[in-house]
Amino acid sequence: MIRYAVFGFNPMSVEAINRLDCNCVIVVDQAPECLKQAEENGLATAPIDFRSDEDLKSIGIGKDIKTLFCFFPDDSDNVFLTLSARAIDPELHIVSIVDDPDAENKLLAAGANKVINPYQICGRKIYEWIKKPDITNIVDHTVFGRQDLHIAEVEIPEKSPLEGMLISELQLSTRYNLVLIGVVDKEINDELHFAVGERDHRLDADDILVILGPSRAIRLFRKDVTHVGKN
Amino acid sequence: MLARFLIYIAYLLKNAARYQRCKRFFYDLLENPKSKLKSRFDIFMIVLVIASVSSLVYEVEHDEGVWSLYLENVVVSVFIAEYLLRMWIYSDSHQLIIDYYEHCEYLSIRFRIMTALKKVIAKKLAYMVTPFAIIDLLAILPSYRPLRILRVFLIFRLFKILRYSQSLKMFADIIKSKRFELQTLLIFLGFLVFIASIAIYLFENRSEGGTVDDLYDALYWSVVTISTVGYGDITPLTTGGRAVTMVLILTSLGILAFFTSIIVSAFNDQINGLRISRTFAELENHSGLIIICGFGRVGQQLAALLVADRQKVVIFDISEQRVEEAKQEGYLSLVANATQNDMLEKAGIKQNVSTIIGATGNDVINVYITLTCRHLNKDVQIISRANRHENVAKLYQAGADTVIEPFIVSGLLAAEYIGQPVAFEAIIGILHGQKNIVLEAVKVKAGSLLEKKSISEVDFHKQRLSLVGVISQNAKHLKRKNRYVIKQQHFYFNPPMDFKLQADDILVLLGRATSISHFRDQIEQSHLLG
Numbered sequence: 123m124i125r126y127a128v129f130g131f132n133p134m135s136v137e138a139i140n141r142l143d144c145n146c147v148i149v150v151d152q153a154p155e156c157l158k159q160a161e162e163n164g165l166a167t168a169p170i171d172f173r174s175d176e177d178l179k180s181i182g183i184g185k186d187i188k189t190l191f192c193f194f195p196d197d198s199d200n201v202f203l204t205l206s207a208r209a210i211d212p213e214l215h216i217v218s219i220v221d222d223p224d225a226e227n228k229l230l231a232a233g234a235n236k237v238i239n240p241y242q243i244c245g246r247k248i249y250e251w252i253k254k255p256d257i258t259n260i261v262d263h264t265v266f267g268r269q270d271l272h273i274a275e276v277e278i279p280e281k282s283p284l285e286g287m288l289i290s291e292l293q294l295s296t297r298y299n300l301v302l303i304g305v306v307d308k309e310i311n312d313e314l315h316f317a318v319g320e321r322d323h324r325l326d327a328d329d330i331l332v333i334l335g336p337s338r339a340i341r342l343f344r345k346d347v348t349h350v351g352k353n
Numbered sequence: 354m355l356a357r358f359l360i361y362i363a364y365l366l367k368n369a370a371r372y373q374r375c376k377r378f379f380y381d382l383l384e385n386p387k388s389k390l391k392s393r394f395d396i397f398m399i400v401l402v403i404a405s406v407s408s409l410v411y412e413v414e415h416d417e418g419v420w421s422l423y424l425e426n427v428v429v430s431v432f433i434a435e436y437l438l439r440m441w442i443y444s445d446s447h448q449l450i451i452d453y454y455e456h457c458e459y460l461s462i463r464f465r466i467m468t469a470l471k472k473v474i475a476k477k478l479a480y481m482v483t484p485f486a487i488i489d490l491l492a493i494l495p496s497y498r499p500l501r502i503l504r505v506f507l508i509f510r511l512f513k514i515l516r517y518s519q520s521l522k523m524f525a526d527i528i529k530s531k532r533f534e535l536q537t538l539l540i541f542l543g544f545l546v547f548i549a550s551i552a553i554y555l556f557e558n559r560s561e562g563g564t565v566d567d568l569y570d571a572l573y574w575s576v577v578t579i580s581t582v583g584y585g586d587i588t589p590l591t592t593g594g595r596a597v598t599m600v601l602i603l604t605s606l607g608i609l610a611f612f613t614s615i616i617v618s619a620f621n622d623q624i625n626g627l628r629i630s631r632t633f634a635e636l637e638n639h640s641g642l643i644i645i646c647g648f649g650r651v652g653q654q655l656a657a658l659l660v661a662d663r664q665k666v667v668i669f670d671i672s673e674q675r676v677e678e679a680k681q682e683g684y685l686s687l688v689a690n691a692t693q694n695d696m697l698e699k700a701g702i703k704q705n706v707s708t709i710i711g712a713t714g715n716d717v718i719n720v721y722i723t724l725t726c727r728h729l730n731k732d733v734q735i736i737s738r739a740n741r742h743e744n745v746a747k748l749y750q751a752g753a754d755t756v757i758e759p760f761i762v763s764g765l766l767a768a769e770y771i772g773q774p775v776a777f778e779a780i781i782g783i784l785h786g787q788k789n790i791v792l793e794a795v796k797v798k799a800g801s802l803l804e805k806k807s808i809s810e811v812d813f814h815k816q817r818l819s820l821v822g823v824i825s826q827n828a829k830h831l832k833r834k835n836r837y838v839i840k841q842q843h844f845y846f847n848p849p850m851d852f853k854l855q856a857d858d859i860l861v862l863l864g865r866a867t868s869i870s871h872f873r874d875q876i877e878q879s880h881l882l883g
Contacts, residue, residue, distance in 0.1 A: 133742055137764030142771070189771050217767045223650075236770050243766060244759035245654025246785060248736050251755050252643065252708055253662065256794035256824055256859055261784060263839040266765055271837060271846055275776035295847050299835065301821050303783070303863065304790070306775055314779045316790045316865065332776045334821065335847070336835070
């Protein structure tokens, strides 16, 4: 089943697709040679025109596709695509890149969930390398790299065993080999509350825990959080 | 015998450390444009010159006091000392003698003491005829009693100020650069003055009914008229005289315009070079400089971040328009090609540059910048941007420490965002320092309170910190699990309670910025005490 649609085939989309690591991606590009390249890489492609709503629906937008990547080089194309897709499916996750920083607001207004500015990111990255080489090195190679260390968010469901617990009682590092970065309490605001040293927080349903750790530990923890609602 | 003694003295001086040090000191004091000593000495001399000239002006109407006599003596002795010292450091006489001696030895000809001394004196004379040396001399001479008549030359002391002021020197240099044009103008002007003087003398002399008595009057009149000053004390009365005047006035307007344009264009030609040399002069005073090559969107972004962090940044770009933009933003910037050795050297790549960033959108240029910089300085940190994935290896090969691929990083982030937007925003926010929580590296210093402690002994929770992991190269930790190999280092994620910290391990801590800096201070203190 196709779950991700990637519009625009270029180094950026290749990296994103690699990272998604599943066979549920469809690539759309206006240039036939790009599509051919994508096919050679073993990706599913669709020779459709992104300007037509019918064509968009034909590949599954509004139905199966949950996430849309707009990787076109032109901001205008990305805005148009975002606008059309948003009209078809209000629930769709739309991630777009932006070329001109001024277009960022236009994309957000058109309905994109996340706008990525490659130049800004590159500038920041270089800055981080100058400022905090050790940290950047670690984070780039683990969280953003190929090593098995990931960040994850775990939402606490109703009747989870964690409900009513204090953050200080979780002991994630010893019990699960995880480091708790923070908690987002949706009832207060979307801000991340730091886990250590702050006022102790009593967890309730719909809180989101942000954790860091190897994927096995994350899976285990996620299972425990959701699982015991039944007992 | 005398010759051998001379050579002996020369070698002695060459090897005398104290003599060399002494000479070096005076060089720094008087000539070395980079030394701080010189700038202080210059100020002192300017004050001295002004004081001596002021006392001179005072004496015109008042009696010579005792104090002004003292002042005069002090000033003159300082001037004489300065003159002699400058002459001394102008050339190395012992070196000249040694060179000549070795030359003689090599060709096996006889060492002639007179020739050697001639060489030395010739060099010193060469100094004495430089314009500045002449000014110096003229500033001293009038104080010698029998030469009291030369008092007017005391005004030359004011010219001495030229020597001590960089900007006045620059002005003189600019004028010098237009020597040819000014010479042409001067010849033409002389010609005009000559013709006008003769003409006015012929038309306006007393016998013709005019007011011009002699050729000197005529010369005076023409200079006053040409300069458009026109006092009017001598005015033409005859028709011929008036005709000459009219022609002269019109011509002199042209000459003035020509003169002005020469000066203006000289400044225009030089101002860019002046600005660049000023920028370089400013750079010399800083260490830990960061050079950003290419002021495109990445460069702009980066410069803004670094400047907000109070880092000293210089921007190189080959496009004048971009450099202009950078200047408007208030950055130090130069229209410069970062692949030119001399530009990089002037910016201090060998001394005060810590990091070079190749941020252009062209990989060929980035590789070339990297290669050039690495060649000039083995230790400088080089971070480069790679726009195409296949060039990453080339950049590393050229000597880059870190290569960043904007498009790859963006694609990666886009994918990372999917499914866990909250966690993503959290980690990005922490990394970018947008939240009040930061992720920081803290080094375990040898002898500090952390060394040889186990994790359970360091109460991170009490410090309001959370330990994410430890970076270490220490072989003692190798058996631990949760080990991630990163380049030459190992990262131990979530180390267990019995993990013993070793010197030079790096703690990766999560916490509020204040907690971390407090923690760091504690380590620093214990390190100093222990």
